[in-house]
Amino acid sequence: MPEQHLIALDLDGTLLTDEKTISTKTKATIAKAREQGHIVSISTGRPYRASIQYYQELKLDTAIVNFNGAFVHHPFDKSFGTYHSPLDLKTAKTVIETCEAFNVSNIMVEVIDDFYLRHFDEVFLETFLAGQSPVDYGNLLHILQDDPTCVLIHPQDHHVKQLRELLVDAHAEVIDQRVWGAPWNIIEVVKAGMNKAIGLKKVADFYNIPKERIIAFGDEDNDFEMIEFAGQGVAMANGIKELRTLANAVTLSNEEDGIAVYLEEALHLR
Numbered sequence: 201m202p203e204q205h206l207i208a209l210d211l212d213g214t215l216l217t218d219e220k221t222i223s224t225k226t227k228a229t230i231a232k233a234r235e236q237g238h239i240v241s242i243s244t245g246r247p248y249r250a251s252i253q254y255y256q257e258l259k260l261d262t263a264i265v266n267f268n269g270a271f272v273h274h275p276f277d278k279s280f281g282t283y284h285s286p287l288d289l290k291t292a293k294t295v296i297e298t299c300e301a302f303n304v305s306n307i308m309v310e311v312i313d314d315f316y317l318r319h320f321d322e323v324f325l326e327t328f329l330a331g332q333s334p335v336d337y338g339n340l341l342h343i344l345q346d347d348p349t350c351v352l353i354h355p356q357d358h359h360v361k362q363l364r365e366l367l368v369d370a371h372a373e374v375i376d377q378r379v380w381g382a383p384w385n386i387i388e389v390v391k392a393g394m395n396k397a398i399g400l401k402k403v404a405d406f407y408n409i410p411k412e413r414i415i416a417f418g419d420e421d422n423d424f425e426m427i428e429f430a431g432q433g434v435a436m437a438n439g440i441k442e443l444r445t446l447a448n449a450v451t452l453s454n455e456e457d458g459i460a461v462y463l464e465e466a467l468h469l470r
């Protein structure tokens with residue numbers, strides 16, 4: 201039997217095609233890797249509710265990293281534990297107050313698998329949440345009662361840079377922020393120090409997999425830490441230039457079965 205590896209998969213732009221599906225070849229290759237004893241785990245910025253369909257499609261039974269490491273759990277094994285590292289509620293409300301002063305287009309607050317909106321917006325819901333409805337919407341300063349996993353801000357385009365700088369100046373020690381790409385320019389705010397490497401280390405420790413036997417795939421700036429942490433950090437050809445420079449290897453794009461091609465070679469799956 202080959203040495204057991206942990207394979208960490210980002211979703212959007214990596215495992216998923218541009219149509220948000222898993223290709224037949226990639227699915228078959230992942231199944232083959234699992235048959236040979238390798239462990240496959242999803243590591244994504246998405247919440248669990250937005251990744252469970254792919255977890256089930258791959259028939260996984262492993263721990264999963266959500267919200268870029270801010271929520272890590274094992275759906276089937278309670279002995280793994282549940283790791284939730286939310287923003288402090290007071291800090292979150294200060295961030296929301298700052299955003300309100302900028303008259304942002306919308307704010308979404310996630311508390312694990314529940315979410316709340318500043319403004320009910322059907323286009324926003326359909327685009328980001330496949331039409332799911334919020335628990336509540338309106339004045340988030342009044343509605344929010346729990347420490348949120350993350351805050352997503354949709355600013356007006358001309359305010360993105362100024363708002364980001366203000367958030368850094370006011371909260372640099374307690375929050376981290378990332379920007380989603382155009383056309384939305386969403387600012388994502390999480391607790392400082394949260395990243396996929398934090399979550400992946402918990403998964404690797406649980407399965408006793410050393411760093412040199414971790415293969416991680418990603419394409420965006422929220423994959424930096426995970427790609428750097430893994431023994432084999434692999435960037436997709438469609439990934440951002442900075443990640444491709446950082447990675448140990450670059451595979452084909454998400455539209456060209458890049459994960460399957462790399463795993464076949466690295467794990468001798470042919």
